[in-house]
Amino acid sequence: MTGLPLVPSQLVLVTGPSGAGRSTSINVLEDLGFESIDNLPFHLLPKLLEGPGPQRPLALGVDTRNRDFSTAALTDLIGDLAGQAETELTVLYLDCRSDVLLRRFSETRRRHPLAPAESPEIGVGRELDLLAPIRDLADILIDTSELNVHQLRAEIERWLAPGGRTPLALSVQSFSYKRGLPRGIDMVFDCRFLSNPYWTPPLRVLDGRDERVRAHVMSDPRFAPFFDRVLDLTLLLLPAYVDEGKSHFSIAFGCTGGQHRSVVLAETLAKALAEHGQQVSIRHRELTSHNTDERPG
Known part of the structure; x- marks a missing residue:
């Protein structure tokens, strides 16, 4: 040849x-x-x-x-x-x-x-x-x-x-429980226990990427201890999964409508993981698939 x-x-x-x-x-x-x-x-x-x-x-x-x-x-x-x-x-x-x-x-x-x-x-x-x-x-x-x-x-x-070493492909997602769990998720966290911005009229049409929604969700006294534990658990597990040969790892946060609380958690965790040197992608399923303004989240 x-x-x-x-x-x-x-x-x-x-x-x-x-x-x-x-x-x-x-x-x-x-x-x-x-x-x-x-x-x-x-x-x-x-x-x-x-x-x-x-x-x-x-x-x-x-x-x-x-x-x-x-x-x-x-x-x-x-x-x-x-x-x-x-x-x-x-x-x-x-x-x-x-x-x-x-x-x-x-x-x-x-x-x-x-x-x-x-x-x-x-x-x-x-x-x-x-x-x-x-x-x-x-x-x-x-x-x-x-x-x-x-x-x-x-x-x-x-x-x-x-x-x-294999670069671990890490993704963090938000979703609505009304539409079911996303496929192929490794860890899922339910954040419906946090204060819901949907019931604050000025915040209802916004989503968790807005600083006002973020401030509302993070003001819940349960937010910080919950987030700290999720971050600690994630940082503990990621090296172990790399050692096991896993090439992809996905984490998802769910709330009622996938618009407010889950988005705040996903954005906050992705930023924290990036600060720890991880390569992270973010996906907000409900924000990219259809209008979520009328779905409490």
């Missing part, structure tokens, strides 16, 4: 025998901010890589299941990419002992892609032989034989993540 066009400045080729953790590694790289593509046929790679590259680094998963895979083709691809001065190419090879690969296939009861009508042992042997020359070209070789998914994530982060 020759004459490849310009490619992204950072490109990671992920390969290795089936069952060694390639798919998990692709997912980890995606969490780290890579654009990840798995098992693209080799003849489509020039089309993918032509023209201006994406804004994010690129991770390509390649293994013997690729439609037009051959050891020679993959070797040529690595050589062509490595020869481009504009490219920072890393070949990540996920290795694993044959007995562990056999055990994993046995546990999942899947057929081996190189021996669909034969025993997995035959397929494992064939694949390791095919990939031996590629293994020798690896820039990073991770033996996954004794690793669980969390340990594999940590190894990939150590080699490829900025600063050696």
Whole structure:
């Protein structure tokens, strides 16, 4: 394979025998901010890589299941990419002992892609032989034989993540209980016990981003102790979730209409977390989805 066009400045080729953790590694790289593509046929790679590259680094998963895979083709691809001065190419090879690969296939009861009508042992042997020359070209070789998914994530982060750690994508949301809980929330706090600005006519048409509404909600004597405990709990949990390999964490505050109290809490927590060095996004579900002026919040 020759004459490849310009490619992204950072490109990671992920390969290795089936069952060694390639798919998990692709997912980890995606969490780290890579654009990840798995098992693209080799003849489509020039089309993918032509023209201006994406804004994010690129991770390509390649293994013997690729439609037009051959050891020679993959070797040529690595050589062509490595020869481009504009490219920072890393070949990540996920290795694993044959007995562990056999055990994993046995546990999942899947057929081996190189021996669909034969025993997995035959397929494992064939694949390791095919990939031996590629293994020798690896820039990073991770033996996954004794690793669980969390340990594999940590190894990939150590080699490829900025600063050696996954950046946790943290979001803080507000919502209305009348419309139900948002999907995919990790922690939910009910703040309907706080004084409701809806019953103060000048504040009714405003929302929790307004300083007058904020002052009203924060004047409730229960606000400060509640918020302090939520902040302390959040700061306690976030490092633990990062260590566990979690890449996204979402916190939501709910009130009656999702307009006043929950918005104040979400804005206040997001600001406090940002002051502690966290990257935080904010979403106010009811303020962006429809008019909330008539919904007590």
